[in-house]
Amino acid sequence: MTFLLLSPIIDLAFLSASFPQVIGSSAMTSFEYLDLEVAIGPGRAGVYPVHVLRSPAGEAQGELAWPAAQLRTLLDVIRAGVVGEHVERLEQVARATGETLFRTLFSGDVGACYEASRAAVRIQGKGLRIKLRIEPPELHAIPWELLFDPRLAEYICLSRQTPLVRYLAVPQPIIPLAVEPPLRILVMAASPNEMAPLDLVQEQVRLATALAPLVDQGRAEVIWLPGQRWRDLQEAMQRGPWHVFHYIGHAAYDETQGEGVLILADDDGGPRLLSSGEFARLFDAQPALRLAVLNACEGARGDEQVAFSSLGAALVRRGLPAVIAMQYALTDQAALEFSRTFYTALAAGLPIDAATGEARKALSLSRAQSLEWLTPVLYLRAPDGQLWQPSSLDRTVPAAPKATPVQPARKAESQVNANIHIGGSATGSTIVVGSQLNMTNSGASAVTSASPEERASVEAQIGQLLFALRTLRGHVDGVKLQLAELQLQLLQSELVKAGTDQAVNTTTLTAAGDWLFDNMPDLSDPLTRFFTNTAVRKIFSSAGPPAATWLHTRVRG
Secondary structure, eight states: OOOOOOOOSEOGGGGGGOOOOOOOOOOOOOEEEEEEEEOOOOOBTTEEEEEEEEEETOOEEEEOOOOOOHHHHHHHHHHHTTTTTTGGGGHHHHHHHHHHHHHHHHHHHHHEEEEEEHHHHHHHTTEEEEEEOOGGGGGGOOGGGGOOEETEEGGGGSSTOOOEEEOOOOOOOOOOOOOOOSSSEEEEEEEOOOOOOOOHHHHHHHHHHHHHHHHHHEEEEEEOOOSSHHHHHHHHTOOOOOEEEEEEEEEEEEEETTTTEEEEEESSSSSEOOHHHHHHHHTTTTTTTOEEEEEEOOOOOHHHHHHHHHHHHHHHHTOEEEEEEESOOOOOHHHHHHHHHHHHHHHHHOOHHHHHHHHHHHHHHTTTTTTTOOOEEEEOTTTTSSSSOSSOOOSSOOOOOOOOOOOOHHHHHHHOOOOBBBOOOHHHHHHBBBSSSOSOOEEEEEEOOOOOOHHHHHHHHHHHHHHHHHHTTTTTTTHHHHHHHHHHHHHHHHTTTTTTSOOOHHHHHHHHHHHHHHGGGGGGHHHHHHHHHHHHHHHHHHOOOHHHHHHHHOOOO
């Protein structure tokens, strides 16, 4: 049996063996769209000019008279109740609000143009892509995805025939790109100190669960980046190409600049705010990257959702072809359903707006009377919604062959950022998976120099543990195997610091060791051999009393 260690980027591919294959075919029915492009310009006293720039029925113009007081109250209620316990009570309010939005936008000649366009595409057997070009900043926070057509008795964006996108015209052509499977998805999560802690392990498990069938079919490759710093992302981008970037974490709103900022971690584990320009700079010269998905975890503050939404628009203006940003926080169940349906449709070759529509539909059906389907906001500058050349991803390919054995990564390849929180509670320079970790800002210690031979011995021992872990496939839960792999990589990343100018974090060492002993009883003997290895014991002993005490009390031998 072979094992490939990927570090600092973690490949979730082997998780696919733990989940059943639920998708029989990659093919999805193709659908052709014509555009209804509606622009809302700057206004005065709550009245905004509206222009239909393009449609199957020609052009039109009108005005949007904003019923500010009425709609603001209703929208506040919806915002507070999208993921609430009594969301079913909001259905009538949501429908009334959506109908008000619809009648406000599609009134007069603009409304007549909408009706004529729907009739025209129906005759042609096509769909109508509704592109909203919204210029006034105060209208960006409005959930236009709530638009409800009273004649159809349906929310517009829940029908695959009428996908709704927020379109931004950017004077940069999108060069057609043929993509050979698999669709490569880079996932990054950040939970810096001083911010509300996020359950990053749950996020990782959720994505792995949702995408395992695609991975199993060789149609998607999901790579999890443990690091939280911009530097970690920069290094990961150099190891591409990547097709999709999926971010989970925090955002904030910059009142001065009037847009959101993303919050990563700095070198000390604290918050590092990145403007849309700085963030977009990390994606520079990445022609294969066509999509970013920005997701706030459940529990994110309301103002963060506004920040994510505005950040999505700003990133598209700076060159990304498409961004999906969540304007509200998704529950765990909804996030899983969205990822599963959206990425399945995208990998099958659907245009991104159609894939988003399928995900909305799944959200609306998976939880009765839920309003979470309106949470995703699609910002787009690809005119036809096609991020890749049609059919380039629309086929199933054999799963990737098993990796050939390689030597465990050396320090320069295996350095993992020591400022990440994955599950449980962690602060300072701690990396840990699981819970029951006391919060601390200490733990970094200078260690007596370890020789190159001793560091090589540590890496060889880690390689043996990873091999032993691999043999448990089919006998131990796949998610637990992935978390155990992560813990071993964390151990390696700290132990190989010995003898360098970097401090070894003893909290990471002991927390990772505790997790492995507590959760992987089948590895008890190999773990004991590892921790009683002469080189490992030397590093623990010189790392300070806490590490030495832990080793003495936890490991016998």
